[in-house]
Amino acid sequence: MTTFADTTFTPPELIRNFCIIAHIDHGKSTLADRMLQLTGVVEERAMRAQYLDRMDIERERGITIKAQNVRLPWQVDGQDHVLHLIDTPGHVDFTYEVSRALEACEGAILLVDAAQGIEAQTLANLYLALDKDLHIIPVLNKIDLPAADPDKYAAELANIIGCDPGDVLRVSAKTGQGVKELLDEAVRQIPPPQGDPDAPARAMIFDSVYDTYRGVVTYIRVVDGKITPRERIRMMSTGATHELLEVGIISPEPKPCAGLGVGEVGYLITGVKDVRQSRVGDTVTRERHGAKVPLTGYREPKPMVFSGLYPLDGSDYPELREALEKLQLNDAALTFEPETSVALGFGFRCGFLGLLHLEITRDRLEREFGLDLISTAPNVVYRVVLEDGSEHVVTNPSDWPGGFKISEVHEPLSKVTVIAPAEFIGAIMELCQSKRGQLLGMDYLSEDRVELRYHLPLAEIIFDFFDSLKSRTRGYASLDYEEAGTQVADLVKVDILLQGEPVDAFSAIVHKDAAYGYGNKMASRLRELIPRQQFEVPIQAAIGARIIARETIRAMRKDVLAKCYGGDISRKRKLLEKQKEGKKRMKTVGRVEVPQEAFVAALSTSEPGDKGGKGKK
């Protein structure tokens, strides 16, 4: 079979661009691996599990964070074709990246686990793909599993897509069964790319990654014209121009080529050092005789969830800054700015696309940069309108305009989809109601499985919603959420005071009805964690000047020398030295000395979850 590795400008009618969309763990990476093997792109002995997931952390968590793409040769009816498989991230936090990757395709393989059926992200991704008018090939995976029920789930899929259950392909990505036939069908069913080869060049960036040696590697799909090396290109959203150092294809390692034509997918290297100069969704054109109109839909990545990150050891602050700067080279959506906290010292206020993005970032900081971190409870972005008409954007409880008359607070809202066995409907509804949810609709996917749609404040989801959902449904529910505008809500800022002094790291913006609960919980937790002082310490929770909860740490006289009867002066000195050492790690709030560990412990139990363990949604 001819390999197309070095050929350029493949005629569009021989190209098929497609992606695999699936709920997490339904086998997307395994199927991609099988395709690499079957098309001969990766030799058997070089094959390693999940070839396309490059980052270690991806492989460990088993999730795909960054899209990768690969060119596969495939022959159907004696005709050589070029398939571009575009790997999409599956998680809600990266919906924008998913939608860009879909834009680079004409078809999508909708992969569903034959033992589980459709899940929340199957639907979310399917709707995105239909929105882009992609041809959908429905496929059931894992048919080798004893628990597989392909007939039931073929009917479910056919029902959602509106096709015949007989059209749903059945494969096992693990054994390879049915994968050849799937590749054949991809060539037969997916339409070839359309585009004008003589028009000014336009290519869409659907991914860009930072490589330590080569700078930013930008993945593009050419829509019109062609992109050739050694010309200057322009990024249409910013107008910035760059020298093209290399153009190439991935098969499965990068290979330089003489250019990319209509419908082709490949990469560019320009020597820029920061992915924010080469952003997903942007259009690339030539500097001279370039296109005038960009391809549609570029959007700035917008952080939705904020959290303070502090080094446990204050002297690590410069390392934390450096690490964040390095991560930002590869993550256009990550934002950070310095902040200080009475309780935690110097740190950074960081913005993330969502909770998983936060967890991954913290994981990488700890693992790749060896930092020990404490993160404050995450919060969303609020828009506060004062009675004088002025508006404030609040990404940090400490920015809350206290002391002013507030007329309205707007909070971000999400549209949430939950799919679960029907027996859990009651439990799910109860949970959503307790989180200020509004039922939008409910549908049965099959006799015993339902889809529930809710409007929920994003702030309620980013706390412990997913964990509560899982425990109430014994792990059977799946969840997906998307932005759905904002709503006016009755929100207040609750401060926690030690001896009348607010402890900034514990302030939170919560719904009025939840304020007492939050105040009581934090006050009693701190009472247990803070050691007794030589005087009485009141712990209070307050909304503005109004105290809503109070606990007291009773006074205790701590005399370190009490144990030291006898007159051994050197022993006395040693004990006093030790006390001084201990004091260094104390933070002083007002007159109260609190060991940093107490703050850390109080915060970590209010975090969304233990670190590292719950990436999957």
Ligand SMILES: Nc1nc2c(ncn2[C@@H]2O[C@H](COP(=O)(O)OP(=O)(O)OP(=O)(O)O)[C@@H](O)[C@H]2O)c(=O)[nH]1
């Ligand atoms: N028995 C069986 N197991 C499979 C099959 N395909 C995938 N798996 C297993 O299912 C699990 C998830 O597969 P992945 O390929 O990592 O799933 P994914 O959809 O890529 O997951 P993300 O990258 O996290 O979105 C792995 O343990 C695979 O070994 C199959 O056909 N049969």
